[in-house]
Amino acid sequence: MKKVCVFMLFAVLLGLPLFAGGNSESGSGQGPITMTYGSSQPPTGGYMGETSFKFAQFVNEETQGAIKVNVHHSGALSNNERELLEMAQAGTADFAMGATTYILGWSPSMKVFDLPFLFESVEHFRDVTRGPVGKIMEDECAQHGVILLGHVLPGFRSVFTAKKAIATIDDLKGLKIRTMESPVYIELFKSLGMLPTPMPSSELFTALQTGVVDAGENDPASVVSWGWIDIVKYYMLDQHTISSNILVMNKAKFDKLPPEQQQGIRKAGVRAIDYQLDYVQGAWGDCLKQIKDKGIVVVELRSLAPFQERVQHLADQYDKEIGRNIVQMVRDAAKK
Numbered sequence: 001m002k003k004v005c006v007f008m009l010f011a012v013l014l015g016l017p018l019f020a021g022g023n024s025e026s027g028s029g030q031g032p033i034t035m036t037y038g039s040s041q042p043p044t045g046g047y048m049g050e051t052s053f054k055f056a057q058f059v060n061e062e063t064q065g066a067i068k069v070n071v072h073h074s075g076a077l078s079n080n081e082r083e084l085l086e087m088a089q090a091g092t093a094d095f096a097m098g099a100t101t102y103i104l105g106w107s108p109s110m111k112v113f114d115l116p117f118l119f120e121s122v123e124h125f126r127d128v129t130r131g132p133v134g135k136i137m138e139d140e141c142a143q144h145g146v147i148l149l150g151h152v153l154p155g156f157r158s159v160f161t162a163k164k165a166i167a168t169i170d171d172l173k174g175l176k177i178r179t180m181e182s183p184v185y186i187e188l189f190k191s192l193g194m195l196p197t198p199m200p201s202s203e204l205f206t207a208l209q210t211g212v213v214d215a216g217e218n219d220p221a222s223v224v225s226w227g228w229i230d231i232v233k234y235y236m237l238d239q240h241t242i243s244s245n246i247l248v249m250n251k252a253k254f255d256k257l258p259p260e261q262q263q264g265i266r267k268a269g270v271r272a273i274d275y276q277l278d279y280v281q282g283a284w285g286d287c288l289k290q291i292k293d294k295g296i297v298v299v300e301l302r303s304l305a306p307f308q309e310r311v312q313h314l315a316d317q318y319d320k321e322i323g324r325n326i327v328q329m330v331r332d333a334a335k336k
Contacts, residue, residue: 032060032068035094035253038077038084040202046225046287047154047243049279052097055247055272062264062271069095079202081245082181089145091250097152100244101180106144107137111322112330113244114184116311117304120334122277125153125242127333133326146248149269152276154243155219155284160228160235160296162208162215167236167299169193169306177215178204184318188240191311201226208232219243220287221280229294236299238307247272 037056041048056069072093078084081098088096089106100110112118112133119125128134129151141148159166159177166172173193179185181198189196197213201222207213208231216228222243223229247269254262292298319327 032066034068034070035059036077037069037071037095037097038087038093039071039073039097040075040079040081040084041073041097042225043071043073045221045283047219047221047280047283048097048152048225048276049283051152051272051276051279054275055095055268058268058271059265062267063261064264066261067265075202080200082200085146085246085248088248088250091252093250094253095149095247095249097245097247099180100151100246101182101185103141103144103246104182106146107140107148109133109136109140109322109324109326110244110246111182111184111318112326114180114182114188114241115315115318115327116188116240117308118315118327118330119242122153122281124334125151125244126277127336128330131329131333133329133333136324136326141246141248142251145251147251147254147265149247149249149266150273152245152247152273153280154222154245155280156239157217157219157241157243158235158237158239159215159217160223160232162231162233164214164234165297166215166234169238169310171236172215175214176212177217178207178213179217184314185241187317188311188314191314192307204228205231219284220291221283224287224290229291229296232291232296234297234299235291237301238304240307240311 037052039052043053044050052071052073056071059067059069077087077093082102084093084096085098085103087093100113104111134151138148159172161175164171164175169192174195176195176197177189178199179189179196186196186198199207204216205227208216223232223235249265254265288298315327
């Protein structure tokens with residue numbers, strides 16, 4: 001009995017539903033179903049803006065009040081995005097947002113987002129994720145227990161350092177850089193002469209502070225939202241890859257909902273992603289200004305050719321592994 005009481009107290013403090021499926025079964029007429037949403041990002045600003053709360057609002061609207069989403073932001077459920085996505089897969093959270101790099105085991109085709117210099121613009125990203133490539137990814141996720149509701153675009157990733165000045169590709173040689181746990185990223189930075197060190201984003205600030213790593217890499221909005229702006233000294237805009245995050249829902253819970261609520265959740269996902277893709281384009285400029293105002297030296301390169309030449313082999317190397325002609329499909333989407 002004591003254990004049950006402790007569990008219930010813990011659940012209440014977290015704002016979690018005490019029973020699977022929320023505080024009301026679908027169609028019971030006892031009020032809205034309450035669902036949980038987990039994100040490592042702050043409630044506003046960064047590359048997300050108010051996307052998380054917009055999604056909660058849109059779900060409520062599209063399901064005519066049948067579903068209420070409780071947003072747990074700023075790592076309230078976990079700062080580790082791999083854990084958040086696995087919570088959605090396991091059903092301990094209903095919705096989660098996290099980087100695609102952490103679910104390559106579920107969706108191998110998402111390795112295409114890690115390939116350098118492949119995506120050209122927001123519209124290119126939108127066309128790919130809402131076209132045939134996006135459908136392949138959706139099917140892969142469904143096989144691993146999650147419904148893929150949409151792709152968030154944080155931005156174009158570039159290298160930054162806490163101490164050493166960087167202005168050319170040669171300045172990167174021998175630097176220890178924090179990287180995501182992606183074989184593509186690890187090979188990418190090795191190709192640039194760097195020493196990749198995989199670790200979660202949540203550990204990067206301390207790693208830079210203590211010298212465990214010399215460098216990190218990410219988009220301008222993430223540099224601000226993660227607080228790295230307080231420790232970074234140099235930011236070189238090589239724009240080697242894009243960031244891609246996904247919004248997912250536990251499939252078992254989705255499947256239990258009536259069709260009109262399933263459709264409402266999907267519509268809410270599209271609306272939330274449209275909001276984010278529109279928002280982030282303004283956020284890039286705003287965040288880059290904040291970075292410059294902080295006194296960080298921002299290096300805008302005249303040519304990306306030296307970087308592109310070093311890593312151009314990766315697309316060919318991973319093309320066969322990713323398969324399904326996905327790399328070429330992404331390239332073709334840029335020509336539309």
